[in-house]
Amino acid sequence: MSVRPVPSPRPPRPQRRRAGLPPASRAALVLALVLVLGSALPSPGAAAQRWSWPLAPRPAVVAEWVAPAHRWGRGHRGVDLAAEPGAAVRAPAPGTVSFVGFVVDRPVLTIDHGRGLRSSVEPVESDLVAGDRVRRGQVVGVLRGGGHCAPGSCLHWGVRRDGAYVNPLGFVGALGPSVLLPVPGRERAQR
Numbered sequence: 001m002s003v004r005p006v007p008s009p010r011p012p013r014p015q016r017r018r019a020g021l022p023p024a025s026r027a028a029l030v031l032a033l034v035l036v037l038g039s040a041l042p043s044p045g046a047a048a049q050r051w052s053w054p055l056a057p058r059p060a061v062v063a064e065w066v067a068p069a070h071r072w073g074r075g076h077r078g079v080d081l082a083a084e085p086g087a088a089v090r091a092p093a094p095g096t097v098s099f100v101g102f103v104v105d106r107p108v109l110t111i112d113h114g115r116g117l118r119s120s121v122e123p124v125e126s127d128l129v130a131g132d133r134v135r136r137g138q139v140v141g142v143l144r145g146g147g148h149c150a151p152g153s154c155l156h157w158g159v160r161r162d163g164a165y166v167n168p169l170g171f172v173g174a175l176g177p178s179v180l181l182p183v184p185g186r187e188r189a190q191r
Helices: 023-040 044-050
Strands: 061-063 079-082 088-090 095-103 106-114 117-122 139-143 154-161 164-166
Touching: 095 117, 106 139
Parallel strands: none
Antiparallel strands: 061 079, 079 154, 088 139, 095 106, 106 117, 117 154, 154 164
């Protein structure tokens, strides 16, 4: 009869940790990324130094920018600024006039500011032509009466970045601070 050796007991296996970082470390990493990436973008103060309001003195905003739900959806792709017909309209930043003409029934002026940025103002009559260079603050036309603020008048100012409309107020430092709201249904992290 052969005797089999009795196997020695194995030491307990260490418990495997789940891959990834603990929640507190993940939050710290996300915060660090936001701070690093955020510092690469121009701050509202920096943007305000390169851009100015298209009307002087600083006008009242009578209708805010409203992002559309999708590219062709309803929205207000700019801001409406209080102004009287005949008001001088200024270039908000240096650039090259890319369009002067009518869109539907309104005279529109568009300036290409480079780096994918274009601003448009309407209803604006202008003697400029496509290809003219403009300086920030240079008078580029005059506000014509009518437009979509009837029976009153206003200047509609829109800005596009790489073809997508963005809020023009961010370029003149007029956006308020972001406010983070709680996400419904989520409980506070356990301490």
